[in-house]
Amino acid sequence: MRPTGAGARRITPSESVRFREELYEFLRIPSVSARSEFRHEMRRAGAWIVETLQRAGFGAELLDTAGHPLVLGEWRKAGAGAPTLLIYGHYDVQPAEPLELWTSPPFEPVTREGRIYARGAADDKGQIFLHLKALELLLRDQGYLPVNVVVLIEGEEEISSPHLLPFVEASRERLAADAVLISDSAMFAADRPSLLYSLRGIAYFELRVRGARGDLHSGSYGGAVPNAATELARILATLHGTDGRVAIRGFYDGVVQHDATSRRAIQELPFLDEEFMDEAGVRALKGELGFSTLERLWTRPTCEINGILSGYTGEGAKTVLPSHAMAKVSFRLVPEQEPAQIASLFREHVKRVAAPGIEVDVLDLHGGRPWRAHAEGRFFEAARGALEEVFGVEPVLTGDGASIPIVTELERVLGAPAVLMGFALPGANMHAPDEWFPESHIEKGIATLLSFYGRL
Amino acid sequence: MRPTGAGARRITPSESVRFREELYEFLRIPSVSARSEFRHEMRRAGAWIVETLQRAGFGAELLDTAGHPLVLGEWRKAGAGAPTLLIYGHYDVQPAEPLELWTSPPFEPVTREGRIYARGAADDKGQIFLHLKALELLLRDQGYLPVNVVVLIEGEEEISSPHLLPFVEASRERLAADAVLISDSAMFAADRPSLLYSLRGIAYFELRVRGARGDLHSGSYGGAVPNAATELARILATLHGTDGRVAIRGFYDGVVQHDATSRRAIQELPFLDEEFMDEAGVRALKGELGFSTLERLWTRPTCEINGILSGYTGEGAKTVLPSHAMAKVSFRLVPEQEPAQIASLFREHVKRVAAPGIEVDVLDLHGGRPWRAHAEGRFFEAARGALEEVFGVEPVLTGDGASIPIVTELERVLGAPAVLMGFALPGANMHAPDEWFPESHIEKGIATLLSFYGRL
Numbered sequence: 011m012r013p014t015g016a017g018a019r020r021i022t023p024s025e026s027v028r029f030r031e032e033l034y035e036f037l038r039i040p041s042v043s044a045r046s047e048f049r050h051e052m053r054r055a056g057a058w059i060v061e062t063l064q065r066a067g068f069g070a071e072l073l074d075t076a077g078h079p080l081v082l083g084e085w086r087k088a089g090a091g092a093p094t095l096l097i098y099g100h101y102d103v104q105p106a107e108p109l110e111l112w113t114s115p116p117f118e119p120v121t122r123e124g125r126i127y128a129r130g131a132a133d134d135k136g137q138i139f140l141h142l143k144a145l146e147l148l149l150r151d152q153g154y155l156p157v158n159v160v161v162l163i164e165g166e167e168e169i170s171s172p173h174l175l176p177f178v179e180a181s182r183e184r185l186a187a188d189a190v191l192i193s194d195s196a197m198f199a200a201d202r203p204s205l206l207y208s209l210r211g212i213a214y215f216e217l218r219v220r221g222a223r224g225d226l227h228s229g230s231y232g233g234a235v236p237n238a239a240t241e242l243a244r245i246l247a248t249l250h251g252t253d254g255r256v257a258i259r260g261f262y263d264g265v266v267q268h269d270a271t272s273r274r275a276i277q278e279l280p281f282l283d284e285e286f287m288d289e290a291g292v293r294a295l296k297g298e299l300g301f302s303t304l305e306r307l308w309t310r311p312t313c314e315i316n317g318i319l320s321g322y323t324g325e326g327a328k329t330v331l332p333s334h335a336m337a338k339v340s341f342r343l344v345p346e347q348e349p350a351q352i353a354s355l356f357r358e359h360v361k362r363v364a365a366p367g368i369e370v371d372v373l374d375l376h377g378g379r380p381w382r383a384h385a386e387g388r389f390f391e392a393a394r395g396a397l398e399e400v401f402g403v404e405p406v407l408t409g410d411g412a413s414i415p416i417v418t419e420l421e422r423v424l425g426a427p428a429v430l431m432g433f434a435l436p437g438a439n440m441h442a443p444d445e446w447f448p449e450s451h452i453e454k455g456i457a458t459l460l461s462f463y464g465r466l
Numbered sequence: 467m468r469p470t471g472a473g474a475r476r477i478t479p480s481e482s483v484r485f486r487e488e489l490y491e492f493l494r495i496p497s498v499s500a501r502s503e504f505r506h507e508m509r510r511a512g513a514w515i516v517e518t519l520q521r522a523g524f525g526a527e528l529l530d531t532a533g534h535p536l537v538l539g540e541w542r543k544a545g546a547g548a549p550t551l552l553i554y555g556h557y558d559v560q561p562a563e564p565l566e567l568w569t570s571p572p573f574e575p576v577t578r579e580g581r582i583y584a585r586g587a588a589d590d591k592g593q594i595f596l597h598l599k600a601l602e603l604l605l606r607d608q609g610y611l612p613v614n615v616v617v618l619i620e621g622e623e624e625i626s627s628p629h630l631l632p633f634v635e636a637s638r639e640r641l642a643a644d645a646v647l648i649s650d651s652a653m654f655a656a657d658r659p660s661l662l663y664s665l666r667g668i669a670y671f672e673l674r675v676r677g678a679r680g681d682l683h684s685g686s687y688g689g690a691v692p693n694a695a696t697e698l699a700r701i702l703a704t705l706h707g708t709d710g711r712v713a714i715r716g717f718y719d720g721v722v723q724h725d726a727t728s729r730r731a732i733q734e735l736p737f738l739d740e741e742f743m744d745e746a747g748v749r750a751l752k753g754e755l756g757f758s759t760l761e762r763l764w765t766r767p768t769c770e771i772n773g774i775l776s777g778y779t780g781e782g783a784k785t786v787l788p789s790h791a792m793a794k795v796s797f798r799l800v801p802e803q804e805p806a807q808i809a810s811l812f813r814e815h816v817k818r819v820a821a822p823g824i825e826v827d828v829l830d831l832h833g834g835r836p837w838r839a840h841a842e843g844r845f846f847e848a849a850r851g852a853l854e855e856v857f858g859v860e861p862v863l864t865g866d867g868a869s870i871p872i873v874t875e876l877e878r879v880l881g882a883p884a885v886l887m888g889f890a891l892p893g894a895n896m897h898a899p900d901e902w903f904p905e906s907h908i909e910k911g912i913a914t915l916l917s918f919y920g921r922l
Contacts, residue, residue, distance in 0.1 A: 044780070044783075044784070045780075104785075105778075105780065107778070108681075111680060111681070196686075210685060212685070214783040214785070221748060222746055222747045223746075223747025224567060224747055224895070224898055224900070225564075225567070226746060226747075226897075226898055227897040228796060229666060229668070229798055229867045229868025230763070230867050230896065231746055231763070232768045232770040232796075232798050232867055233754065233762045233763060233767075233768030233798065233867065234751055234752070234759045234762040235743075235748045235753075236748060236751075236752040237752075237770055237771055239702075239771035239772070239774050239793075240702065240705075240706065240770070240771045242699075243698075243699045243703050243771065243774070243793075244703045244706075246695075246699035246700075246703070247699050247700045247702070247703030249696075250696065250700075286690075287691075290678050290682060290687055291678045291682075291789070292677060292691045292823060293823040294692060294821075294823020295691060295823075296690070296691060296692040296823065297690045298689065303690045306689045306690040307688075307689060311689075314688040314689075314787055315693055315696045315777070315788070316695070316783075316785060316786050316788065317695065317776060317777035317779045317784070317788065318699070318774045318777065318791065319775055319776075319779035320773060321771070321772050321774065322772055322794060323774070323775035323792065324500075324561065324563070325500065326500050326831060326832075327625070327670040327832040328500070328560060328561060328772060328794070328897065329560075329668070329670070329772060329796060329869075329897055330772050330897055331770055331772070332773065333747070335774065337699075338784070340684060340783070340785060342685055342688050365750075365752065366750045366752075367748055367749040367750020367751070367752065369749075375782060375783040410686065411686050411687065411688055411690075412683060412685025412686050413785075439682075439683075440686065441784065441785055442680055442682055442683060442786065443680055444680065
């Protein structure tokens with residue numbers, strides 16, 4: 011057992027009110043990186059962080075890239091001999107669509123039943139906010155930090171970070187760090203803090219199918235020419251077998267099944283399929299036969315259709331025979347899989363199953379390697395102790411089915427292990443309508459970070 | 467051989483110029499019945515016809531319905547003893563979307579290389595225009611028509627004529643006729659006029675699939691819960707067998723294969739798959755094994771996917787696991803099939819193949835019975851003779867894969883056979899971008915109608 015840290019700094023009521031106001035202000039900025047019309051808002055969000063860091067006592071600047079700007083904040087007064095911690099996060103958010111499924115508007119944050127609802131509340135603006143405020147409090151209270159701290163917040167995580175890595179590679183010395191700390195994930199449960207042990211990789215594609223040169227009348231041509239929508243559906247239906255496995259040749263090549271000990275550890279975590287179904291809002295589970303839900307999510311690769319569009323989709327009936335059809339298809343990968351290899355397997359598969367006379371195209375939209383943690387060292391142990399102190403229970407090591415491709419890349423370029431300590435909760439609706447962050451985790455998250463620095 | 471009618475009235479150059487201007491004016495009105503924002507334009511289009519009829523010497527009025535208004539024109543001076551011909555057509559058009567695929571704007575008619583391009587140029591505004599002008603010329607030249615003529619032009623054909631039939635049934639005596647003449651189809655080829663012998667019926671549905679309550683993050687949930695897009699694709703892929711047949715139990719029950727004579731007659735028509743492929747803009751044909759292209763189009767039922775929508779379909783990558791998915795699915799029917807029976811077979815099929823935990827819904831959007839012609843009688847013979855006179859070759863009897871459900875219903879309620887004499891050409895892009903009508907068929911169509919009345 012680690013110290014329970016009765017002396018941990020508490021947030022005062024007036025700080026609590028101010029923090030809420032500041033967080034709301036930050037969440038109100040619609041920093042959607044995927045849409046060019048929000049370019050100005052992206053800059054506003056970045057500038058907001060720069061000012062917040064400067065007010066806290068950091069040197070901070072907004073660095074232009076060929077895309078959205080990066081925020082770089084630095085506090086190096088711990089001296090050249092002290093270790094350096096790099097905090098990574100992102101201020102951009104997923105598009106909020108479909109807007110009509112939000113209970114309240116995505117960029118008008120509101121608290122209902124202990125949850126702060128807004129796009130970005132959990133992923134990741136709400137979580138980087140915790141770091142900004144913890145650093146501010148430490149510098150105000152003590153005037154110093156136990157380590158040098160570099161804050162690197164990008165604006166392109168949701169569009170696969172096209173400009174972060176070139177910057178990191180070019181600024182390797184300035185960014186040199188002993189560990190990378192990231193809060194962009196969820197705890198295992200409300201009463202069970204966790205540290206992330208693994209993330210899946212991703213390979214995301216747009217599949218385009220073309221039949222006729224242009225749309226045709228479905229009566230005058232129906233039954234005699236290829237229909238792009240029908241052919242797309244047929245291709246998509248070949249992606250999974252009846253056993254729930256991805257039915258692409260070579261997809262599982264090299265994928266190692268976890269050993270009995272590791273499987274047992276996952277199976278022993280307090281997890282109920284019924285609660286998970288309730289949280290996900292589904293009436294049945296579905297996946298690869300022979301694996302538990304947590305194994306499917308944390309340890310197995312998968313294929314999901316993220317979108318389909320073809321032909322007439324408006325009100326009423328239009329008798330069109332579609333010439334074009336499109337699907338967004340993505341794969342989640344485990345450590346033995348490489349995005350580039352999956353891309354070529356997917357391409358081969360699509361070409362193999364496409365009907366004669368059908369033109370198919372596979373566009374690479376996004377790829378990222380899977381990640382597995384180095385679960386050791388002073389930073390990892392400080393995180394573990396801080397979580398236990400504030401939440402009153404030892405954190406568990408968990409996997410996450412999602413992908414933060416930059417984690418692997420930051421570790422590789424900086425040669426520093428990443429510690430992933432998330433404060434959102436399961437069912438936070440990241441990337442979906444009604445995204446939320448637990449109101450109480452503003453204080454608990456900041457308290458955990460204060461304790462974390464106290465342990466360094 | 468019928469008389470070649472050397473005396474047929476020709477259109478003068480000044481009439482030709484005026485007709486083109488009037489047709490353009492008519493085509494400029496965006497009379498899209500499916501979209502409520504065009505309600506006012508629908509009225510304008512109806513009023514345009516009423517005025518045109520009145521100027522020609524008809525009594526005409528715009529009749530309100532609970533939907534878009536009907537045009538009713540009457541000329542009854544041939545007397546109670548003379549037969550009555552009812553001309554049916556529609557002034558509404560299909561939605562013009564996708565607009566970006568039009569070479570010139572859909573409601574700005576323009577003539578390029580002998581083709582008049584505009585939404586409705588062929589279906590059906592360009593064709594009812596021929597009737598209006600033929601009647602105008604006859605009344606101006608001769609002051610009389612050989613038969614009583616009732617003109618009935620509706621504004622809801624493209625949305626399945628919800629208010630036409632109730633009106634026809636309530637006005638059975640006023641509309642009493644000996645034959646119904648309709649120009650809403652294409653000739654067999656540019657050098658081969660035709661009279662329609664059959665039309666397929668239609669049953670059109672929206673299939674809705676629901677998995678989770680709301681969209682989920684495809685990383686955090688992918689591989690463990692049902693994906694609505696995946697499940698929809700899987701259902702759609704079950705609709706056809708590898709033999710190209712519709713794979714719904716009972717779908718072909720009672721469907722009679724045409725006899726050898728009828729099949730031979732179709733096979734002997736001058737038709738080249740290569741030309742059809744070129745016209746349709748496809749690089750392969752696809753359909754039910756064991757049938758020629760014309761048989762597939764004219765004599766066999768089919769199933770087409772008219773549209774699909776699910777999840778994220780915008781620019782770039784969004785890692786969403788869609789909770790909802792929708793497809794528009796329609797069937798073309800042959801005389802032994804009933805839309806209502808097909809609806810229940812489709813519903814049963816979808817329920818049978820849907821995965822556990824997936825909610826499916828089938829909405830009935832549109833249904834219409836198939837039709838087969840009574841290829842005889844004075845009106846049919848007059849049409850046959852007029853086409854031969856103007857085009858210089860005997861018309862062939864053809865089928866059409868499309869549906870004009872109201873044909874069967876008008877025949878039934880009025881007890882009068884329908885004669886379907888179309889002047890568009892194959893590949894007219896009805897219901898698709900770049901719809902067109904052959905410029906020369908304005909004169910030829912009007913000349914054919916003048917000859918037709920001359921033969922009554």
